Amino acid sequence: MARPNQARLDLGALRHNLSVARKLAPNSKVLAVVKANGYGHGAVIIARQLEALADALAVASIEEAVELRDAGISAPILLLEGVFEAEELGTAAQLGFWITIDNEWQLRWLEEAVLPEPVHCWLKVDTGMHRLGIAPGRAQEFYQRLKATDNALDDLVIYTHFASADDLQSSQTKEQLELFDALCKPLPAQLSAANSSGLLAWPDACYDWVRPGYMLYGNSPLIEAHPNATALQPVMTLTSAVISLRDVPAGEAVGYGASWIARRPSRIATVTIGYGDGYPRLAANDTPVLINGQRASLAGRVSMDMITVDVTDLPDVHVGDEVVLWGRGLPMAEIARHAGTIGYELTTRMPARTPRVVIIA
Numbered sequence: 001m002a003r004p005n006q007a008r009l010d011l012g013a014l015r016h017n018l019s020v021a022r023k024l025a026p027n028s029k030v031l032a033v034v035k036a037n038g039y040g041h042g043a044v045i046i047a048r049q050l051e052a053l054a055d056a057l058a059v060a061s062i063e064e065a066v067e068l069r070d071a072g073i074s075a076p077i078l079l080l081e082g083v084f085e086a087e088e089l090g091t092a093a094q095l096g097f098w099i100t101i102d103n104e105w106q107l108r109w110l111e112e113a114v115l116p117e118p119v120h121c122w123l124k125v126d127t128g129m130h131r132l133g134i135a136p137g138r139a140q141e142f143y144q145r146l147k148a149t150d151n152a153l154d155d156l157v158i159y160t161h162f163a164s165a166d167d168l169q170s171s172q173t174k175e176q177l178e179l180f181d182a183l184c185k186p187l188p189a190q191l192s193a194a195n196s197s198g199l200l201a202w203p204d205a206c207y208d209w210v211r212p213g214y215m216l217y218g219n220s221p222l223i224e225a226h227p228n229a230t231a232l233q234p235v236m237t238l239t240s241a242v243i244s245l246r247d248v249p250a251g252e253a254v255g256y257g258a259s260w261i262a263r264r265p266s267r268i269a270t271v272t273i274g275y276g277d278g279y280p281r282l283a284a285n286d287t288p289v290l291i292n293g294q295r296a297s298l299a300g301r302v303s304m305d306m307i308t309v310d311v312t313d314l315p316d317v318h319v320g321d322e323v324v325l326w327g328r329g330l331p332m333a334e335i336a337r338h339a340g341t342i343g344y345e346l347t348t349r350m351p352a353r354t355p356r357v358v359i360i361a
């Protein structure tokens with residue numbers, strides 16, 4: 001058999017998750033975020049599904065947006081970090097990209113550009129994350145200047161980004177919302193604040209546009225379980241197979257650095273997936289995997305191309321048996337926790353080496 005690894009994609013789940021977003025924010029337009037190669041799922045595959053269902057798409061850079069246009073995606077695409085140099089403005093205007101304005105130089109480039117068409121602008125305000133966006137005290141000035149330049153279309157969107165919306169115990173989201181409301185009050189425009197966490201857990205944050213990314217791929221970004229997240233269905237299921245089996249006596253170690261030692265006579269299955277295939281190297285001993293639908297756990301360090309799994313308690317494991325690393329039946333968040341990371345990183349780091357295979361179209 002060929003090397004069996006697949007990142008299986010359930011596009012029905014993707015469409016379903018978008019409908020979950022719509023239901024939770026019935027009065028908002030949906031900007032579906034497909035940056036970083038569609039969170040590692042494959043930007044073109046994902047955008048083809050979402051462009052008819054969302055009101056617009058969003059990516060991080062003009063290169064990502066051009067990739068989608070080249071693939072025939074005709075939906076509006078917002079550049080979440082705007083342009084990185086003045087020359088990109090002409091391409092943005094030509095290809096119908098929407099741009100973020102989040103600092104003085106981006107605004108000056110826009111004011112001074114000669115463009116074939118005016119562009120649709122999203123003005124980003126920093127209400128507390130302190131990563132990107134103009135200071136609240138300058139919102140009025142930027143707003144006036146965007147209204148004044150012929151290079152910006154008149155229907156401005158003002159937006160901000162949450163730092164802690166995944167944490168319902170944090171007071172920061174409320175504080176950001178209050179500041180956002182106050183500074184937008186005198187500035188007639190469409191408004192946007194919610195990422196997936198905002199959309200799922202902060203109904204006051206939905207405004208005119210919601211900007212879900214992660215939730216569309218079927219996993220909850222929220223720290224704690226939440227009823228609004230239970231309907232989400234994972235889009236990606238990462239699978240591999242058992243390629244070798246052996247019995248290891250008690251006291252023997254398994255894998256690099258001998259980090260796992262058999263406490264009893266053990267049966268070890270070797271699975272042909274490793275950190276070179278997108279499985280996190282920091283996944284610890286005891287991280288769960290599914291073999292034939294049953295849970296077993298990692299025994300020993302993750303290698304580049306393989307992992308080793310303690311299957312002593314599984315009755316019937318054979319070479320060739322299917323292994324699920326995350327996805328349907330095994331929540332990605334659980335694997336992320338064992339690896340000291342978040343699901344966002346697991347999917348976005350999926351390398352080209354692991355084929356994306358659409359199993360449900």
Ligand SMILES: *Cc1c(COP(=O)(O)O)cnc(C)c1O
Nearest residue numbers: 033080161195196211212213214
């Ligand atoms: C990435 C991003 C989003 C989507 O965030 P999720 O947590 O994936 O929903 C929304 N807005 C901005 C500005 C982003 O950069």
